[in-house]
Amino acid sequence: MTRPATGTPSRRASEDANAGQAQRSGSQKVIYAAIVANLGIAAAKFAVAAITGSAAMVAEGIHSAVDTGNEFLLLLGERQSARPADRHHPFGYGKSLYFWALIVALSVFSLGGGLSIYHGVAALKAPPPLQDPLWNYVVLAAAALFEGYSWNVSRKALNTLRKPGVSLWQAVRASKDASVFTVLIEDSAALLGIVIAATGIALGQLFDNPYFDPIASILIGLLLVGAAFTLARETGGLLVGESIDKEQLAALHALFGRETALDSVGSLRTMQLGPDDVLLAASVQFRRGMRIDEVEHAIARLETAIAAEHPAVKHVYFESSALRSVLK
Template sequence: MTEATQDNRTTSSQKVIYAAIAANLGIAVAKFIVAGITGSASMVAEGIHSAVDTGNELLLLLGERRGARPPDRKHPFGYGKSLYFWALIVALSVFSLGGGLSIYHGIAALQAPPPLEDPMWNYVVLVAAAIFEGYSWNVSRKALNAVRKPGTTLWQAVRASKDASVFTVFIEDSAALLGIAIAAGGIALGQYFGNPYFDPAASILIGLLLIGAAFMLARETGALLVGESIDPDQLAALYALFRREPALDTVASLRTMQLGPEDVLLAASVQFRRGMRIDEVEQAIARLEAAVAAGHPAIRHVYFEASALRAVLH
């Protein structure tokens, strides 16, 4: 991976995060102000949601910065997985703070629902929130589309993405837009039927939505944190590349592990042809490393198992 590629990825990820911070911070303040005026439980839930999202984006920025640190003695493969760790913390905060508090507040409001008030300011803030969240969502969508394979859906692009910053913001913003719709629906139904229980019920639904989003984030970031491989198509292309090398008799296995959004480790278990001189083996390894770097720039570490060389030397 070239420095230009790394810089482009970092710039794209940070643009997504900064857009989300700007949207969520302003929206959170507005939602809490209107919730205080109208007493709407669903607006409180939405305010909590936006405030949690703002803190989450700051955690992702921390992960980006820590993940960009160069390798050192204690971390010879670098700090790329720091981003996955902090993205997992984001998932936990969405679950506990966002989902848990929204459900708690909704249940409390169901027990003593506030009287119905004029909902005009609720709608004004929700419309503004939808505009800002929509902008942030679109920025993350474009970042996903930039790496999405032809013929795949946006959800498949999320599942395949190794950039936790981008897919975390995308999932959060998708949940935020759905939450806005639920809050608006709860307020509107409460006014239409003259029933104060619709609004706190909407708060509980928003909490359940956030818990679902948290599980989704935890599953994606957890898989990357424990060492996910590259996707099957890339792995198949890698096998084809190795099998084209005439110096190899067999390619037993190619094992990969994602160390960061654009940082992959490859361990190759191969068999060189018997009778080759050591300089011929070295040339074959150099050809393979060059081909891997050209076709798969994210693979920054290539290792050949010792058994491959022992068979040649004996």
């Protein structure tokens, strides 16, 4: 059995649409900031790599170019996930974002990590001669500023839903907005990659050893592989039907427990359909002897309370077996 999520559906729909639009606008701002940062950085890195022959700079250029393409994939996911529900997708297209975020993880793994490792190994066999590293450092410093700006935009977007006392990494694990945490993880890997590249170039110059540079390229590739696995784990869980977090689920159990028309509360099963779209299937037992209209009023009270305390829960279903004893 299912009903609308509140007794005033038109008002609720308007409020949900405004909240969802604001959240999607924030996510798109994060993506656009990342695109602007990565596009310019990639061009500069490749230009300097061509001048200096640095394998680490080539790896960094590949990294930034792949990240730029990935942001466009996330934008595609954002637009597809905003499509309204239809006959073929009655619960909407919210999981499209998770699908494209998973494609981004595969892209980071294969293109970013794979090519960086391959280029580093090839350079180890025939390391390029050492060149003046000045322009490498200039570009890496500029890249750190742009990547830092993009990282900070995604951090602020994540902080809007971050609870007090929760670390940034815990907020990433709890986030259901793939656009935001994907950009944050990518930018974190990019900043670490810049440190690795600069260290490899500096050590090569310090010890007059051309092998440090390609080793840095391989380390950047391994870093990207690790970031790809992290992204795949987070987005894969959401794609196959991840539940809301334990605290939210406990709050829902408490909400149902306050309803006097219920004898017991069985399972409350939830599924994340999108960043701000949750399905709830409730198995509850109503008090015996209740009239049908009393059950209807109890359901309406529950839905109103859910709408007020858990606005992301857009679809509420009551299992028919829970109503069987009432109908006897």
